[in-house]
Amino acid sequence: MDIVVNLLLNGLATGMLIFLLAAGLTLIFGLMDVLNFSHGGLFAWGAYAGVWMFALTGSFLASIAGAVIAGVVIGYIMERWIIRPVYGNHLQQILVTMGVMLVLGELLKVFWGPNTINAPVPSYLSGSWQIGGVILIKYRLFIIIVGLIVYLALHFLLNRTKLGLVVRAGVMNKEMIQALGYNIKRIFTLVFVLGAGMAALGGVLFAPYSGAVFSEMGLQFAILAFIVVVIGGMGSVKGSALASLLVGLSGAFMAYYLPDLSLAVNMLLMVFVLLVKPSGLFGIKG
Amino acid sequence: METRDLTVVFGGHAAVNGVDLTVPRNHFQSIIGPNGAGKTTLFNLISGQLRPSKGSILFKGTDITRLSPPLRTRMGMGRSFQITNVFPNLTVLENVRLAVQSRSGVRYNFFSALSRFDWMREEAFSLLETVMLDKKSDSPAKSLAHGEQRKLEIAMLLALKSDLLLFDEPTAGISVEEVPAILDVIRRIKAEGGRTILLIEHKMEMVLDLSDSVTVLFNGKFLANGSPKEIMDNELVQSAYLGGHYDDAS
Ligand SMILES: Nc1ncnc2c1ncn2[C@@H]1O[C@H](COP(=O)(O)OP(=O)(O)O)[C@@H](O)[C@H]1O
Ligand SMILES: [Mg+2]
Numbered sequence: 001m002d003i004v005v006n007l008l009l010n011g012l013a014t015g016m017l018i019f020l021l022a023a024g025l026t027l028i029f030g031l032m033d034v035l036n037f038s039h040g041g042l043f044a045w046g047a048y049a050g051v052w053m054f055a056l057t058g059s060f061l062a063s064i065a066g067a068v069i070a071g072v073v074i075g076y077i078m079e080r081w082i083i084r085p086v087y088g089n090h091l092q093q094i095l096v097t098m099g100v101m102l103v104l105g106e107l108l109k110v111f112w113g114p115n116t117i118n119a120p121v122p123s124y125l126s127g128s129w130q131i132g133g134v135i136l137i138k139y140r141l142f143i144i145i146v147g148l149i150v151y152l153a154l155h156f157l158l159n160r161t162k163l164g165l166v167v168r169a170g171v172m173n174k175e176m177i178q179a180l181g182y183n184i185k186r187i188f189t190l191v192f193v194l195g196a197g198m199a200a201l202g203g204v205l206f207a208p209y210s211g212a213v214f215s216e217m218g219l220q221f222a223i224l225a226f227i228v229v230v231i232g233g234m235g236s237v238k239g240s241a242l243a244s245l246l247v248g249l250s251g252a253f254m255a256y257y258l259p260d261l262s263l264a265v266n267m268l269l270m271v272f273v274l275l276v277k278p279s280g281l282f283g284i285k286g
Numbered sequence: 287m288e289t290r291d292l293t294v295v296f297g298g299h300a301a302v303n304g305v306d307l308t309v310p311r312n313h314f315q316s317i318i319g320p321n322g323a324g325k326t327t328l329f330n331l332i333s334g335q336l337r338p339s340k341g342s343i344l345f346k347g348t349d350i351t352r353l354s355p356p357l358r359t360r361m362g363m364g365r366s367f368q369i370t371n372v373f374p375n376l377t378v379l380e381n382v383r384l385a386v387q388s389r390s391g392v393r394y395n396f397f398s399a400l401s402r403f404d405w406m407r408e409e410a411f412s413l414l415e416t417v418m419l420d421k422k423s424d425s426p427a428k429s430l431a432h433g434e435q436r437k438l439e440i441a442m443l444l445a446l447k448s449d450l451l452l453f454d455e456p457t458a459g460i461s462v463e464e465v466p467a468i469l470d471v472i473r474r475i476k477a478e479g480g481r482t483i484l485l486i487e488h489k490m491e492m493v494l495d496l497s498d499s500v501t502v503l504f505n506g507k508f509l510a511n512g513s514p515k516e517i518m519d520n521e522l523v524q525s526a527y528l529g530g531h532y533d534d535a536s
Contacts, residue, residue, distance in 0.1 A: 160399050162387055169373045169384055176371045179333075181359035181388040181446065 005134045007252045013140040013209065015248025016147025020202030021225035022232070022240040023154060024195020030171040030235020032188050034083060035090055037097040039199050039225065040218025041104030046071050046200025047207040047217060048108055051119045060122040067204035068197045074104070075196020079189050087188075101218075108215040116214040119207035143205050150198065151241055158237060167191060171235040224251075227266050231273045233280025242281060287450055287482060292331055292341035301327040303506035304341070309484065311449075314476055316485045316493040318517075319503035320527065325486045328503065329452050332484075333365045334358045345450065359388075364448030366439050366456060374428035378419055378438055381427050382410035385445035410445065417441040417471050433464025440471055451475070453485045457492070465489075472496065494518070502526070 021039055028036050046067035053059075053066030082100060086092040121139050128137045158164035166187060170177045178184050202221065207213050228247050232239025247266050254262035273280060292305045302324045309315045317325050330336040332343060334355035342351045350358055372381050386406045414420040417437040422430065427438060436456055443451060456472065457465045469492055476483060476496060487493050493500060493514065500517040502509040504526045510517060517523055 162398060162400060165376075165380060165384055165387070165400065169376060169380075172373045172375055173371065176373065177384075178356050179359065179365065179371070180385050180442065181356050183356055 002134055003256070005136075007256055008249070009136065009140045009144070011249035011252030012245060013143040013147075013248070014251060015245040016143050017202050017206050017209075018221060018224045018228055018248055019147055019241055019244035020150060020198045020205070021221055022228040022244050023150075023237050024192075024198045025225055026229045026232065026235055026237060026240045027167065027171075027191050028195050029229065031167060031174070031191055032087065033090075033174075034087065035093045035097065036083070036195075037094060037222070038078065038100035038104065039195070040222030041101045042071050042074060042196050042199040043203040043206070043218035043221055044108060044213070044215060045074055045104060046203030047119070047213040048112055048117075048203075049200070050204030051117055051207055051213055052112070054120070054122075060125070064201065064204050067200045071196045071198075071200020071203075072193050074200075075193045076189065078196070079192040083192065084185070084188075101222075105215040114215070116212040119211060119213050121208040125208075139208060143209060146201075146205060150201070151237075154237055163187075163190065224266065227270050229280075231270050231280055233283025236280065236282035239280055239282030287332070287484075288344040289328075289332070290342045290344070292328070292343065293339050294327060294331060294336055295339045300339075300506050302331060302338075302503075305503070305506075305508050307501060307508070307511075309482055311482055312480065314483045314485070314496055314498045316487060316497040316500045316514075317503060318487070318490075318493060318500060319509070323503040324506040325503055326454055327506075329365060329454050329484070329486065333363060333452060359446060359448070362447070362449040363452070364443040364446045364450070365452035366436075366443055366454060372427040372430075372435050372438050372442070374426065376427055377424050378414065378427055378430065379407070379410055379423040381438055382413050382441050382445050383407060385442040386410050386413075389446045410441075413441045413445050414438075416444065416474065418467065431461075431464065433460040433468060436460060436464075436468055437471055440468075440475075444475065449480065450482045451484070453483065453487075455486050455488065457487065457489060469495075 021043060025036060025039055028034050049070035050063040050067035054063035057063070078100060082096060083093070086096050125139045125142050128135050130136070156164075158168060166177065166182055170182075170184065170187060174184060177187075203218065206217070206221070210217070224247055225244075228240055228243040231246070232241070232243035246269065250265050250269065251262050254265050258265075277283070287307075287309045289305055289307045292302055292307070293300055294302045305328060307328075317328065319325055327336065331338050334350075334353060334357075338351065342349055344350065345358070345361060345363065348361075350361065353361070373384070376384070383406055386409050390406065411420060411423060414423055417440055419430075419434060419437055419441065422434065427435065430438060440456070453472065457468050460468065472483075472485070473496065475481065485493070485496065497514050499512060500514050501511045502517060502520075502523050509526060510520050510523050512520065
């Protein structure tokens with residue numbers, strides 16, 4: 001029982017972190033048709049910026065704010081000057097965004113050196129509660145709660161605001177949204193920056209979870225996020241949320257019971273979904 | 287609206303070739319011509335989806351040849367597509383709302399909640415009444431019949447309060463029973479007045495019934511222009527439509 005609860009929370013927390021990456025990816029792909037391989041770099045930058053802020057101020061809130069600001073600023077620069085020139089060309093997007101991923105990683109080493117850096121859990125979130133013999137690790141619960149809040153906020157943004165209506169419509173039909181007089185470039189920038197901010201948030205949350213940051217830390221999560229976007233359906237935030245939890249949970253349980261198979265299971269899951277429903281669980285693109 | 291020597295070349299073939307078209311304000315102008323004559327391409331040029339190889343376009347007295355499609359929309363130009371273009375997974379009402387929202391100039395106050403703009407909802411709803419779709423306002427657009435989707439698209443066009451409307455074959459691909467309803471909607475729009483309308487249509491009864499004047503395109507060229515009656519009597523037009531060859535003698 002104890003172990004099951006533990007794995008459950010572990011899986012949910014990992015799922016939430018994957019979701020923070022995948023939500024941006026799925027919107028960026030759904031709306032702009034951009035294959036973005038640099039998202040893992042933003043994740044790592046969020047983690048470093050957060051750890052740096054934490055060392056500077058001692059405040060975890062400031063560290064989260066610093067990470068999100070770093071993500072938003074880098075995302076804005078990327079979209080305006082690096083991604084925008086390659087809209088419409090998938091091959092160039094892959095090459096350019098992979099290049100950005102490498103550059104972002106190298107820049108981290110330039111600023112903070114090549115070694116891993118410790119990332120402490122803030123005192124009020126460290127330790128655990130013990131309820132009826134079950135140990136609940138506080139920081140994991142914290143990640144799950146933050147993930148839930150982000151999901152709900154995103155859900156509200158997409159379904160209850162004007163921007164949301166435009167984004168949902170843009171995912172379905174870009175040409176038509178322009179024909180209605182909307183400046184799609186501006187919406188692209190907003191969505192890209194939003195995705196970048198969420199990725200950086202994922203990074204800063206993950207740092208104390210893993211205990212240390214290193215420049216390639218975003219890679220594994222970026223791969224999982226891609227699998228999730230495919231399973232959930234390109235452009236669907238709900239699909240990504242569900243698939244993130246699925247992948248997070250299966251990863252946690254597999255790592256415990258069948259450790260050799262944990263990545264393979266995610267791949268199999270993806271292949272299975274693609275065979276049954278090629279557009280993903282909630283795919284809205286044709 | 288005016289075009290001057292408007293030309294676009296696709297791989298050596300001029301799909302629209304030196305077209306000079308002048309449409310006075312509040313005029314109902316139809317454009318006819320056989321398939322492949324370049325009618326849709328002409329619309330693409332006017333609405334900005336395509337850039338001309340040569341020539342210019344004037345709208346409300348300004349040269350808009352270099353303007354992007356969204357800017358043209360904001361200047362008051364609205365077009366319907368030959369292929370129906372609605373957002374399939376949004377509700378009928380949401381579709382129209384998007385258009386109301388775009389026109390109302392609160393485009394970039396993006397983060398405000400939808401519910402704070404109830405008048406937009408009401409305006410969208412009254413437009414749905416105009417096109418007789420108010421009963422279906424909460425259904426997803428994809429559940430509508432083809433003709434209904436076309437009517438939805440027209441409601442969206444009206445929401446933009448465009449003063450120039452471009453209709454590309456509004457009855458194409460629509461079942462025979464649904465055609466009168468579309469005709470009815472266009473007639474209502476014409477009767478409301480205050481709009482310049484360009485219509486591409488193959489159904490001659492409809493063209494003759496609605497138009498103030500008719501332009502005939504053939505092989506990308508301007509073949510004739512006149513009142514519906516003049517066009518019906520025009521020999522060049524008859525030979526073009528009857529499959530006769532139109533030799534470029536002029
Ligand atoms: N984007 C394009 N690229 C190349 N050729 C095109 C393009 N659009 C239209 N054409 C060609 O231009 C001609 C006119 O097409 P179109 O304007 O669609 O005719 P209509 O609407 O009068 O039936 C056709 O020969 C078509 O093949
Ligand atoms: Mg056509």
